Amino acid sequence: MKIIICGGGITGLSTYLYLRKHLPGTNRVTLYESHRPRIDNVEGPLTSPYPHQAILNLDRLSASTALVGGRLGISPNGMRVLRDLSGDLHDRVIAQGFPAEKFVFKGANGWTLGVQSTSDKAVRAQNDHAEVCIASSRHGLWQTILRYAQETYGGGVVRYRKVVTVERMQSGGIEVRSIDENGNEEADEADLVIGADGVKSVVRKALFGDEPRCQPSYTLRINRELPHWANKGLVLIGDAAHAMDPTTGQGASQALEDSQTLALLLGELFKDSRDVGPVAATVEIAIEQLHQIRAPRIHAIVQRGKKLAGRKVNIGVIAEYFMYFFLWLLNRSPTLGNHALTQFPRCYTNFVKGKIVLGDVNQELYTWSAADEVKKAQAPGVAKICARST
Numbered sequence: 001m002k003i004i005i006c007g008g009g010i011t012g013l014s015t016y017l018y019l020r021k022h023l024p025g026t027n028r029v030t031l032y033e034s035h036r037p038r039i040d041n042v043e044g045p046l047t048s049p050y051p052h053q054a055i056l057n058l059d060r061l062s063a064s065t066a067l068v069g070g071r072l073g074i075s076p077n078g079m080r081v082l083r084d085l086s087g088d089l090h091d092r093v094i095a096q097g098f099p100a101e102k103f104v105f106k107g108a109n110g111w112t113l114g115v116q117s118t119s120d121k122a123v124r125a126q127n128d129h130a131e132v133c134i135a136s137s138r139h140g141l142w143q144t145i146l147r148y149a150q151e152t153y154g155g156g157v158v159r160y161r162k163v164v165t166v167e168r169m170q171s172g173g174i175e176v177r178s179i180d181e182n183g184n185e186e187a188d189e190a191d192l193v194i195g196a197d198g199v200k201s202v203v204r205k206a207l208f209g210d211e212p213r214c215q216p217s218y219t220l221r222i223n224r225e226l227p228h229w230a231n232k233g234l235v236l237i238g239d240a241a242h243a244m245d246p247t248t249g250q251g252a253s254q255a256l257e258d259s260q261t262l263a264l265l266l267g268e269l270f271k272d273s274r275d276v277g278p279v280a281a282t283v284e285i286a287i288e289q290l291h292q293i294r295a296p297r298i299h300a301i302v303q304r305g306k307k308l309a310g311r312k313v314n315i316g317v318i319a320e321y322f323m324y325f326f327l328w329l330l331n332r333s334p335t336l337g338n339h340a341l342t343q344f345p346r347c348y349t350n351f352v353k354g355k356i357v358l359g360d361v362n363q364e365l366y367t368w369s370a371a372d373e374v375k376k377a378q379a380p381g382v383a384k385i386c387a388r389s390t
């Protein structure tokens with residue numbers, strides 16, 4: 001099987017690594033990225049004593065035009081995916097960022113209203129390693145994954161070419177046309193094309209054309225919920241499928257979960273090549289199942305993000321101090337705070353309820369397992385029946 005990944009951001013690179021880990025070596029994986037990182041061309045010594053923090057040298061950073069994005073948090077669920085991918089990569093990501101062990105909630109006047117641990121310890125088995133949220137620059141996370149991929153699989157992991165068109169051919173394969181920095185065009189062919197090319201995805205255009213309901217909101221840099229993510233050998237993952245409001249704090253972590261799920265699905269289906277149907281039919285099962293598994297989780301996170309974003313509103317002084325009081329009460333005695341909430345009008349308590357809900361949110365976020373979901377989706381019989389009937 002030949003696979004092409006369009007886009008070498010966090011999603012594309014982690015997908016490359018995951019596919020190399022779970023697919024037999026006979027499968028070929030090519031990754032196209034339109035932007036060559038220019039930071040490595042900046043001259044001058046590295047002053048950081050830590051190799052993985054070298055990119056945080058401010059002189060080097062300001063001399064580069066290659067930096068995209070600000071900071072982000074990789075939640076325990078995202079860190080767990082990285083650990084599953086490679087313990088070494090997981091540790092490098094921690095080394096280049098820093099652990100954000102607690103979220104501190106502050107009022108507009110600077111008062112500390114509450115402190116919440118980011119650890120997933122409460123939902124893990126006793127002998128299981130707990131993760132905390134790792135704060136990182138988007139660039140630092142991306143470059144750490146890129147360096148790891150290059151060290152593991154060689155400098156040629158990324159082909160620096162911009163994908164210009166993606167088209168199905170009559171033969172059943174998919175043609176990907178790309179250009180290099182000098183404008184030289186080239187055509188490549190694959191059984192599966194993975195769109196990890198972000199909000200302005202070329203692969204999404206190949207799937208949906210100019211259909212208005214499938215266009216992203218460029219100003220907000222988020223995607224509208226798409227009716228599906230895959231069809232006939234094309235599949236979208238990461239921001240190309242579901243760029244989220246930053247309020248969710250889950251963009252990178254969900255992208256990592258997409259990569260893991262897709263690779264597990266393909267790995268399971270292609271593990272015994274004597275047992276699978278034609279490649280195209282088997283690919284179709286994997287990419288269909290990816291949407292079935294991932295879409296409900298993404299939907300829930302997006303909806304929760306919308307609710308929380310809606311709560312960040314200006315309120316009057318009295319309401320503000322009521323809110324501070326309840327948050328304070330809630331942190332000291334959750335039961336009492338919960339009870340007191342029922343005694344007050346909704347407008348005063350909406351924001352506070354958002355805080356209560358966070359506990360459950362973490363439970364949901366941190367206990368989800370791609371491996372369990374893939375096992376359920378590929379319970380004996382189900383996948384093979386589909387493979388024969390497609």
Ligand SMILES: Cc1cc2nc3c(=O)[nH]c(=O)nc-3n(C[C@H](O)[C@H](O)[C@H](O)COP(=O)(O)OP(=O)(O)OC[C@H]3O[C@@H](n4cnc5c(N)ncnc54)[C@H](O)[C@@H]3O)c2cc1C
Binds near residue numbers: 012032033075163239
């Ligand atoms: C302001 C902001 C704050 C955020 N905060 C958080 C946070 O706190 N926590 C969190 O987890 N996430 C956060 N995110 C989201 C996170 O950065 C992304 O979800 C994550 O980086 C996954 O992105 P991606 O790789 O799918 O897409 P991108 O990062 O957009 O990467 C796409 C890649 O594809 C390449 N590409 C595009 N078109 C082509 C083409 N035609 N041919 C070849 N290559 C192409 C691009 O150059 C790029 O390298 C935030 C995002 C923003 C904008």
